Amino acid sequence: MLGEFEYLLLTAAVRLGEEAYGAAIRQEIEATTGRRCSIGALYTTLDRLEKKGLLKTWMGDATPQRGGRAKRMVRVNAKGVQAAASFYNAIARVSRGVSWEAKRAVSGP
Amino acid sequence: MNRPAWWLVEIVSRLLAPDEREAVNGDFAESGESGAQALLGALGLVARRQTALWREWRPWLALLGLVIPLGVLLSLVSRMMADGSAIYSWMYLNNWTWTYVTNAGARTDLISYAAEISLKFLALVCWSWTAGFLLGSLSRATVPVNVPVFCLALFLGELLRAPRYLGRWIILPRPLGHIDSVHGGVYSLAFYSLVFPLVVQMALVIFPSLWAVRQGLRLPTLTMVRRTILWSCVIATVAALGSENSVWWQFRTWNVRPNPAPFPHLPSLLPIALLGPIGYWLAVVSRKALVRIQGEQANDQHFS
Numbered sequence: 001m002l003g004e005f006e007y008l009l010l011t012a013a014v015r016l017g018e019e020a021y022g023a024a025i026r027q028e029i030e031a032t033t034g035r036r037c038s039i040g041a042l043y044t045t046l047d048r049l050e051k052k053g054l055l056k057t058w059m060g061d062a063t064p065q066r067g068g069r070a071k072r073m074v075r076v077n078a079k080g081v082q083a084a085a086s087f088y089n090a091i092a093r094v095s096r097g098v099s100w101e102a103k104r105a106v107s108g109p
Numbered sequence: 110m111n112r113p114a115w116w117l118v119e120i121v122s123r124l125l126a127p128d129e130r131e132a133v134n135g136d137f138a139e140s141g142e143s144g145a146q147a148l149l150g151a152l153g154l155v156a157r158r159q160t161a162l163w164r165e166w167r168p169w170l171a172l173l174g175l176v177i178p179l180g181v182l183l184s185l186v187s188r189m190m191a192d193g194s195a196i197y198s199w200m201y202l203n204n205w206t207w208t209y210v211t212n213a214g215a216r217t218d219l220i221s222y223a224a225e226i227s228l229k230f231l232a233l234v235c236w237s238w239t240a241g242f243l244l245g246s247l248s249r250a251t252v253p254v255n256v257p258v259f260c261l262a263l264f265l266g267e268l269l270r271a272p273r274y275l276g277r278w279i280i281l282p283r284p285l286g287h288i289d290s291v292h293g294g295v296y297s298l299a300f301y302s303l304v305f306p307l308v309v310q311m312a313l314v315i316f317p318s319l320w321a322v323r324q325g326l327r328l329p330t331l332t333m334v335r336r337t338i339l340w341s342c343v344i345a346t347v348a349a350l351g352s353e354n355s356v357w358w359q360f361r362t363w364n365v366r367p368n369p370a371p372f373p374h375l376p377s378l379l380p381i382a383l384l385g386p387i388g389y390w391l392a393v394v395s396r397k398a399l400v401r402i403q404g405e406q407a408n409d410q411h412f413s
Binding site: 021026027038039040041043044059062063065066067069070071 | 128129131135136138139150153154157
């Protein structure tokens with residue numbers, strides 16, 4: 001079972017497709033969640049997911065806007081897609097019949 | 110504020126693996142973060158990497174079994190050599206007279222003492238170099254912890270006078286507390302009891318070992334034969350360092366042999382200290398020569 005951040009990372013990488021690399025994934029996660037994503041969390045999670053065999057990373061091309069430095073490119077493989085789908089389905093199943101808006105209204109101040 | 114922060118980011122990111130450093134610094138440049146934000150990010154990543162690394166048992170084994178003992182041992186040997194040479198330094202430097210040069214007998218003594226001290230200092234430099242080389246080549250990832258701990262072991266040994274406590278447990282050629290000895294006058298001077306040992310340690314231990322850490326980190330891939338030569342030399346040097354200050358030295362140099370027991374005259378282990386750097390030099394220089402020759406042969410074939 002994936003963790004929440006692992007799921008976010010896999011989803012962002014799949015959405016970005018061929019353009020998935022460190023900075024782009026980080027920007028995608030920050031834009032969609034509205035939360036700050038630290039570079040430490042990003043790269044250690046990438047390593048963990050790669051060790052689990054859910055994605056593959058390699059050093060890509062350098063670009064001038066990166067000061068001539070290479071990107072760490074990311075590609076989610078079939079096992080990664082399956083793990084993300086499984087996580088999403090589990091969240092969907094467990095959330096069925098629960099309305100968070102209603103709960104917030106009841107327990108809120 | 111921004112420029113020093115970026116300079117610090119460069120320094121901190123050197124603690125990461127080369128590919129990761131490249132990717133992370135590129136990400137910082139692309140995302141347009143401030144120097145302070147980038148510094149926090151780099152520090153966070155290094156901290157996470159180190160935390161993951163030190164959950165394993167191997168780095169702890171290397172730290173407790175090699176790094177700290179080597180630091181304490183070098184501190185001990187450095188202190189012994191500084192104390193030993195302090196007497197002659199005081200004799201010649203604090204009481205200099207041209208008679209030491211003009212008188213034939215005094216000149217012979219001066220040359221003999223200078224040669225003896227130089228050989229001991231050279232051995233100390235070589236031992237320090239080999240210890241640093243081991244630290245650098247063991248594991249790149251553990252260097253951020255191992256090197257400061259090694260330096261701390263050296264300084265604590267010196268500052269807390271650990272060699273004197275260790276003298277009670279390890280057999281030493283002579284007790285390391287000279288205040289009551291016949292040379293007490295020399296060691297009662299603050300320079301020879303405090304400053305001189307620190308200068309010796311700084312110049313002959315800290316600098317050579319840190320320099321060797323860099324060489325250990327940049328060690329190229331070697332063939333099995335070269336690797337065997339190099340590591341045999343390194344092991345011999347570390348073994349000599351370990352034994353030179355204990356039983357070996359005591360029986361060799363100190364007059365505690367129960368006479369008339371026929372103890373053999375043991376040779377000095379100081380020359381063995383040279384093996385570590387010589388092994389490195391042989392392995393790396395021969396590899397460079399081979400690469401150059403292969404390159405020239407490839408050029409010749411290309412043009413013929």
